Amino acid sequence: MTPTPRKPRLAVWKFASCDGCQLSLLDCEDELLDIAAAIDIAYFPEAARGVIRGRYDLSLVEGSVTTAHDAERIRDIRARSRVLVTIGACATAGGIQALRNFADVRDYAAAVYPDPAHIDTLATSTPIADHVPVDFELRGCPVSKRQLVETIAAHLAGRRPVVPAHSVCIECKLRGLTCVMVARGTPCLGPVTQAGCGAICPAHDRGCYGCFGPMETPNAAALAERARELGLGQDELRRAFRSFNAAAPAFREESERHDDQNDQG
Amino acid sequence: MTTRTIKVDYLARVEGEGAFKVVVRDGAVRSAELKIFEPPRFFESFLRGRAAIEAPDLTARICGICPVAYQMSAVHAIEDAFGITVDGPIRALRRLIYCGEWIESHALHVYMLHAPDFLGYDGAIDMARDHAEAVRRGLMLKKAGNAIVALIGGREIHPVNIRVGGFYRVPRRRELDPLAEELKRARDLALETVRWVAGFDFPDSERDYAFVALRHPHEYPFNEGRIVSNRGLDIPVSDFDRHFREMQVARSTALHSRMADGSSYLVGPLARYALNFDRLSPPAQEAARESGLGPVCSNPYRGIIVRAVEILHACDEALRIIADYAEPDRPHVAVEPRPGIGHGATEAPRGLLFHRYEIDGDGLITAARIVPPTAQNQASIEEDLAGHVGGFLDLPKTELQHKCEQTIRNYDPCISCATHFLKLRIDRE
Ligand code: SF4
Ligand code: SF4
Numbered sequence: 001m002t003p004t005p006r007k008p009r010l011a012v013w014k015f016a017s018c019d020g021c022q023l024s025l026l027d028c029e030d031e032l033l034d035i036a037a038a039i040d041i042a043y044f045p046e047a048a049r050g051v052i053r054g055r056y057d058l059s060l061v062e063g064s065v066t067t068a069h070d071a072e073r074i075r076d077i078r079a080r081s082r083v084l085v086t087i088g089a090c091a092t093a094g095g096i097q098a099l100r101n102f103a104d105v106r107d108y109a110a111a112v113y114p115d116p117a118h119i120d121t122l123a124t125s126t127p128i129a130d131h132v133p134v135d136f137e138l139r140g141c142p143v144s145k146r147q148l149v150e151t152i153a154a155h156l157a158g159r160r161p162v163v164p165a166h167s168v169c170i171e172c173k174l175r176g177l178t179c180v181m182v183a184r185g186t187p188c189l190g191p192v193t194q195a196g197c198g199a200i201c202p203a204h205d206r207g208c209y210g211c212f213g214p215m216e217t218p219n220a221a222a223l224a225e226r227a228r229e230l231g232l233g234q235d236e237l238r239r240a241f242r243s244f245n246a247a248a249p250a251f252r253e254e255s256e257r258h259d260d261q262n263d264q265g
Numbered sequence: 266m267t268t269r270t271i272k273v274d275y276l277a278r279v280e281g282e283g284a285f286k287v288v289v290r291d292g293a294v295r296s297a298e299l300k301i302f303e304p305p306r307f308f309e310s311f312l313r314g315r316a317a318i319e320a321p322d323l324t325a326r327i328c329g330i331c332p333v334a335y336q337m338s339a340v341h342a343i344e345d346a347f348g349i350t351v352d353g354p355i356r357a358l359r360r361l362i363y364c365g366e367w368i369e370s371h372a373l374h375v376y377m378l379h380a381p382d383f384l385g386y387d388g389a390i391d392m393a394r395d396h397a398e399a400v401r402r403g404l405m406l407k408k409a410g411n412a413i414v415a416l417i418g419g420r421e422i423h424p425v426n427i428r429v430g431g432f433y434r435v436p437r438r439r440e441l442d443p444l445a446e447e448l449k450r451a452r453d454l455a456l457e458t459v460r461w462v463a464g465f466d467f468p469d470s471e472r473d474y475a476f477v478a479l480r481h482p483h484e485y486p487f488n489e490g491r492i493v494s495n496r497g498l499d500i501p502v503s504d505f506d507r508h509f510r511e512m513q514v515a516r517s518t519a520l521h522s523r524m525a526d527g528s529s530y531l532v533g534p535l536a537r538y539a540l541n542f543d544r545l546s547p548p549a550q551e552a553a554r555e556s557g558l559g560p561v562c563s564n565p566y567r568g569i570i571v572r573a574v575e576i577l578h579a580c581d582e583a584l585r586i587i588a589d590y591a592e593p594d595r596p597h598v599a600v601e602p603r604p605g606i607g608h609g610a611t612e613a614p615r616g617l618l619f620h621r622y623e624i625d626g627d628g629l630i631t632a633a634r635i636v637p638p639t640a641q642n643q644a645s646i647e648e649d650l651a652g653h654v655g656g657f658l659d660l661p662k663t664e665l666q667h668k669c670e671q672t673i674r675n676y677d678p679c680i681s682c683a684t685h686f687l688k689l690r691i692d693r694e
Contacts (some may be wrong), residue, residue: 016304020329020422026377027421029408033400036390048388049670066304096326108310121304142329142422200419200614204426205596206433209322210350212421239315244326 008057008156011043013077015063015070016097016125020142021088022062025158028145035152051200056081058155059259061134064090064097064125071122073129078132083155086128086171087148089141093213094247098125098143101247102255125247141244144196164195167215171199180207187227189240192218192250213245220254234258272620285669287654297651299643311432312633317343317602317624318429320344324620325423325634330373333366333414334613335620336427337488338635342620343429345503346607349600351484354593355431356488357586358417362424363487363611364583365413368451369421370614371412371534371579375458376403379569382671399461402454406576409451413522413583416444416662431597441587455577462507462573463556467566472649474563475528476536477641479612485544485578488611493540494530497560502610505619509636524540529644532616534571534678535562546581548572565649565675572677602628610637613638615677639678 012022026032026047036062042052059081065071078084086092100108105123128134138151138161149164154161164170168190172179180186180202188207190199194215201208214220224237232240241255256262284300308327315323320339325332339360344351351359376399377389381468386392393400411421416436418424426432477498478573479490492508501507508525524530542550542560553574562571610619616638622634650672657668 016306018326018332020326020332023422026373027411029404029411031391032404033393033397035682036393041390044388048381048390050387050391066306071302093390095306096308096311099311100307103311105307108307109305111308111310112305127305141326142420145421169418171371172457197420201425201433204419204432204434206425206428209425236316239319243319243323 007038009042009052009055010039010152011059011077011081012041012046013043013059013061013063014046015061015074015091015128016066017063017088017090017095019046019062020089021140021148022060022219024087024142024145024148025060025069028149031149038156039152047080051126054080057083058152060152061086061128062088063090064094064127065131066097066122066125067120068122069120074128074131076221083135084128084132085136085151085155086134087143087151089136089139089211089213089244090125091128092137092139092248093245094125096244098245098247099242102242125190127247137195138163139212140196147196156254165216166195167191167218168193168195168197168199168212169204171195171197172202175199176202178203180205181226181230185230187230187232187240189223192223193222209240209243210251211244213248214250218250220250221257224254224258233256234260282367285329285673287650287669289654289658290614291657294651294655297647297654299646299650304567309633310634312622312630315630317346317622317628317630317682318600320620320630320633321427321429322423322425327637329422330370331613331615331618332367332423333362333418333427334367334611334618334637336424337363337611338609338613338618338620339622340427340429340609341481341488341611342607342609342622343624344607345601345609346622346624347429347603348605349430349598351431351598354591355435355597357430357590358435360426360484360487361586362414362417362427362580364586365410365417367487367579367614368410368455368583369407369414370410370578371576372403372407372458374614375462375569375572375576376400376407378460378677379531379572379674380465382667382674383462383569386677396503402457402461406451406454409447409454409580412444412447416440422571428597431593431595433596435593435596436594438590441590442632445584445587448587452577452580452584455573455580456548459552459556459570459577462569465569467564470563470566470653471563472565472652474535474645475524475530476539477530477532477617478537478538478540479610479617481544485541485582486612492610492617494560495539501620502619505608505610505636506621509641511640522636523644530641531645532638532641533568534575534616535565535568535661536616538562538571538574545574545578546585548581549578552577565672568675568677612618615639616641639676642676642678646678647674649675 071150089095101124151161186207189210190208193210194212196212238255238258241251287297288295321336324335324339381392419426476495480493481485481490520557539561608621619636621634624629653672
């Protein structure tokens with residue numbers, strides 16, 4: 001009998017997040033048991049009590065860093081992971097909780113907590129890659145299930161995941177959808193947003209709101225100009241770029257151009 | 266004097282990050298605390314200054330397990346402020362997508378988070394080695410629930426199609442037909458689920474709960490109704506703040522939601538069921554009876570059966586809505602923002618979820634308050650923990666820990682939800 005090789009070990013980690021991206025893995029109802037057969041799920045507290053300590057072949061990290069303790073924890077996880085993949089807008093861009101980066105976190109804490117002094121939080125919410133080297137980033141709020149399965153499969157096979165870098169616009173064209181901006185004058189972030197969702201917002205007669213974050217080299221300023229012609233005001237433009245990927249540099253810069261003191265329009 | 270502390274630093278199979286600590290002194294339980302150590306994400310703070318119509322997409326991100334519940338409570342609260350009512354097929358579609366979320370979320374809890382406790386496994390994947398058929402059934406049910414959410418909402422997690430006033434796009438009649446086929450199969454699986462979980466071993470553990478849930482004149486509650494209790498409460502949603510408040514408990518660092526008189530209460534499947542048994546679909550009532558449940562269930566362990574019954578009800582209700590569906594002329598009613606205060610409460614899978622917004626003349630939110638189910642149940646969970654542990658003190662430590670964990674998992678706590686609102690101090694001693 002030949003000894004069976006050790007199955008690769010997967011760990012799933014949570015930082016500040018809504019749990020939606022890790023839930024995407026459990027939402028792969030058709031693939032879940034096959035994935036579980038091919039790997040050892042060594043750490044996934046949302047799904048199982050058992051914990052295998054030590055080193056992991058693949059760590060999936062959900063969530064952003066918002067406490068000093070978490071900034072330490074991610075270093076330890078990195079040191080124990082052969083491959084570290086961040087999943088979702090929280091982990092890759094700081095998530096919606098990065099709206100604090102544009103405000104004073106003490107005001108934020110005081111608005112929610114009667115005793116804010118005891119709230120352990122950093123002034124900013126930052127992506128994992130600001131703290132440790134990351135091998136691959138999967139975008140989306142939440143990530144696409146299909147891309148998640150592809151990413152796991154690719155890492156098990158030792159190849160690079162096939163995840164397109166083009167915009168949501170291209171996905172619309174591939175699906176044969178009518179452009180909501182041209183046909184209906186609905187403002188849409190599709191031209192500057194990374195593909196992956198399948199252009200589901202335009203497919204539901206709504207403009208993309210950028211939940212997959214900026215694509216590579218987006219021309220956000222040109223899109224903002226077009227949206228202004230369609231009737232969006234300064235505040236609306238700022239809010240449009242300041243949501244689930246507010247701290248991603250291209251969206252942050254564009255939203256800041258529409259801050260009161262900077263607006264040119 | 267001997268003091269023992271039973272602690273688990275990271276609760277598994279709950280949504281989010283939590284821990285618990287029970288202190289036993291001289292053979293008596295001195296304190297039981299469910300600790301929430303997720304860092305806050307400050308939703309109520311950053312909502313200020315955002316457009317009210319953004320609230321459904323923003324608050325969805327509080328919880329990836331029940332985003333539809335957040336979207337629904339948000340749209341109802343904002344429509345209340347704007348003076349809008351939504352009825353007919355749009356209202357029915359809202360109930361339909363909510364059915365999907367209940368099926369998905371309950372199937373996740375029943376099969377993947379809770380059943381392993383009864384059958385002695387670490388998790389569902391582990392359990393699948395010996396109970397492959399059951400786990401597959403659970404996954405198929407979960408998938409059917411997700412199929413509804415994805416079809417109506419665009420995707421399973423953080424659906425994109427829900428807006429103030431209705432939807433961006435409504436489905437064609439024929440788009441719903443394949444869904445009906447899948448749901449007919451799911452219905453059978455749900456019935457099997459009720460029978461399967463009814464066969465588990467349940468400890469005798471009755472508690473005299475104050476149950477709180479919505480009640481509607483004709484329907485098992487999803488989106489609308491009055492807030493009622495088994496202690497005589499019967500109020501409109503807008504009176505929530507007058508009857509429930511958050512209180513600091515001595516020696517605890519967390520504030521819990523309590524009734525105005527300081528007593529604890531319970532929201533979620535047990536409460537909904539006890540207060541609305543007569544509104545369940547007849548087959549769901551029948552399945553409940555057959556499994557030995559009366560019209561009231563006060564044993565938190567049997568909550569798993571109640572969830573299974575609710576899955577069956579949600580399948581029946583979804584099928585009924587699909588059968589009656591006629592495409593509306595417009596996907597949403599007209600929305601004219603106006604200043605005001607709006608309240609909304611809907612039944613998330615884990616129980617009553619309350620939202621309140623103050624909105625200014627520009628349609629921007631000036632104040633937001635969100636009270637999720639787990640914050641409301643925290644006091645009950647801790648009382649249960651304290652009450653329970655007393656009976657198990659002779660067990661070895663790991664077993665005792667497991668018993669405590671199980672007590673907490675009975676409630677399907679969603680710590681991701683709770684954390685952003687629980688007023689807590691993180692004690693790192
Ligand atoms: S990226 Fe979005 S879906 Fe994923 S964990 Fe963060 S808030 Fe949730
Ligand atoms: S269209 Fe845009 S906002 Fe909508 S899901 Fe896709 S990336 Fe997210």
